[in-house]
Amino acid sequence: MLQIEHLTKSFGPKKAVDDLTLHIAPGEIYGFIGHNGAGKTTTLRSVAGIQEFDAGEIRINGKSIRTQPLECKREMAYIPDNPDLYEYMSGIQYLNFIADIFGVGAQERQERIRDYVDRFELTQDLAQPIAAYSHGMKQKLAVISAWIHTPKLILMDEPFVGLDPKAAHLLKEMMREVCDMGGAIFFSTHVLEVAEKLCDKVAIIKQGQLIRSGTMEEVKGDDSLEEVFLELEEDGSEK
Numbered sequence: 464m465l466q467i468e469h470l471t472k473s474f475g476p477k478k479a480v481d482d483l484t485l486h487i488a489p490g491e492i493y494g495f496i497g498h499n500g501a502g503k504t505t506t507l508r509s510v511a512g513i514q515e516f517d518a519g520e521i522r523i524n525g526k527s528i529r530t531q532p533l534e535c536k537r538e539m540a541y542i543p544d545n546p547d548l549y550e551y552m553s554g555i556q557y558l559n560f561i562a563d564i565f566g567v568g569a570q571e572r573q574e575r576i577r578d579y580v581d582r583f584e585l586t587q588d589l590a591q592p593i594a595a596y597s598h599g600m601k602q603k604l605a606v607i608s609a610w611i612h613t614p615k616l617i618l619m620d621e622p623f624v625g626l627d628p629k630a631a632h633l634l635k636e637m638m639r640e641v642c643d644m645g646g647a648i649f650f651s652t653h654v655l656e657v658a659e660k661l662c663d664k665v666a667i668i669k670q671g672q673l674i675r676s677g678t679m680e681e682v683k684g685d686d687s688l689e690e691v692f693l694e695l696e697e698d699g700s701e702k
Contacts, residue, residue, distance in 0.1 A: 464489045464616055464647040465510065470519035472505050479505040480516070481671040487649055487664075489615075490642045494662035495651040496692060502671040503651040504544065507618050510649070511541035523616055537565065540609035544620040544651075546601060550594035554585065554604055557593060558611060565612035572611065579607040582633055598625045606634060610641075617641060619650035623657060635661055659688040667695055 465487040472480045480502040487493045495503050508514035510521055512532045521528040523535040549557060555576070562572040580586045583603040593601065602625045609617055617638070623631050638648045638661070652658050658665055659679060665688070666676035674695050675682055683691045 464491075464524060465649060466520075466522040467506070467510065468520045468522075470506065470509060470516055470521065472502075472509060472514070472516040478671045480509070483519070483668070483671070483673055485666055485673070485676065487616075487647050489645045489647055491663045492638055492642055492648045492661055493650075494658035494665040495649065495668065496653070496655065496658060496665060496688075497651075497668040498696060501668045503668060504620055505671075506668070507541070507620050507649070507651060508543075511539070511618055512536055513541070537612075538614060539616040539618060540612070540614040541618040542605050542609050542620065542622055544624065546605035548593050548601055548604065550592065553592055554580075554589040554596070557604065558589075558608055561608040562611050567612050575611050575613075576607070579610060583607065583630060599627060599630065602626055603630055606637070610637065615646045617646065617648050617650075619648070621652060622650055623652065623654055631657075655687075655689045655692060659683070667692060669696060 465485075467483055467485045470480050470483040471478065483502070483506060495506070497503050505514060509516045510528065512528045512535060523538055526534045528535045549560070552560065558576050559572065567575070580589060583606070585600065585603055585607070588596065588600060593604065596604065606622070622634060626634060635657075641648060662679060664676070664678050665682050667674050667682070675691075679688070682688070
């Protein structure tokens with residue numbers, strides 16, 4: 464589904480991502496963890512095709528994000544850590560705008576919008592301008608807009624920030640539903656308990672370099688993910 468091969472990106476003299484290789488298969492929820500500035504957002508933005516990179520290759524379903532960006536973007540969705548929505552639009556206008564971009568038919572979009580806004584309890588707020596939404600409501604709208612064209616790959620940067628417990632639980636269910644249908648999820652998070660319970664695989668990045676990756680059991684063994692992360696953050700060594 465997603466192949467990241469030797470991804471490298473520098474900002475001036477600093478390597479934000481240093482020779483990163485990760486493979487994410489259909490059906491996998493893949494967690495991406497690391498401290499602030501470790502390179503998570505740069506990696507996700509590169510995969511999404513909105514951040515140029517210096518070296519390496521990124522392929523989505525065999526297509527290169529460098530040479531076939533539109534084909535890649537049709538098959539994925541990206542939710543940044545602080546979704547920048549068009550606040551002059553109402554909620555329903557924004558969802559229809561996204562559906563138009565991805566060519567979602569009238570009947571399909573109506574069914575999907577009705578389903579997701581009901582689940583996130585946003586139905587009564589869809590006519591309101593997004594500027595009037597709380598941070599949590601904006602996050603819910605961003606999630607719905609990402610799901611509306613049924614992407615095969617969903618990228619998310621700290622998706623649980625701002626969500627109430629009920630909405631966070633619903634998002635976890637929706638993530639698993641995507642993977643049960645053959646899609647894949649690649650997301651960053653600082654909530655290690657969520658990653659440990661939810662993810663099939665996890666990668667730990669430090670100063671732009673991958674220091675451990677694999678299935679949850681391979682990465683953490685008999686310890687908690689938090690214990691392993693703190694240990695690796697301290698010494699940066701592979702084990």
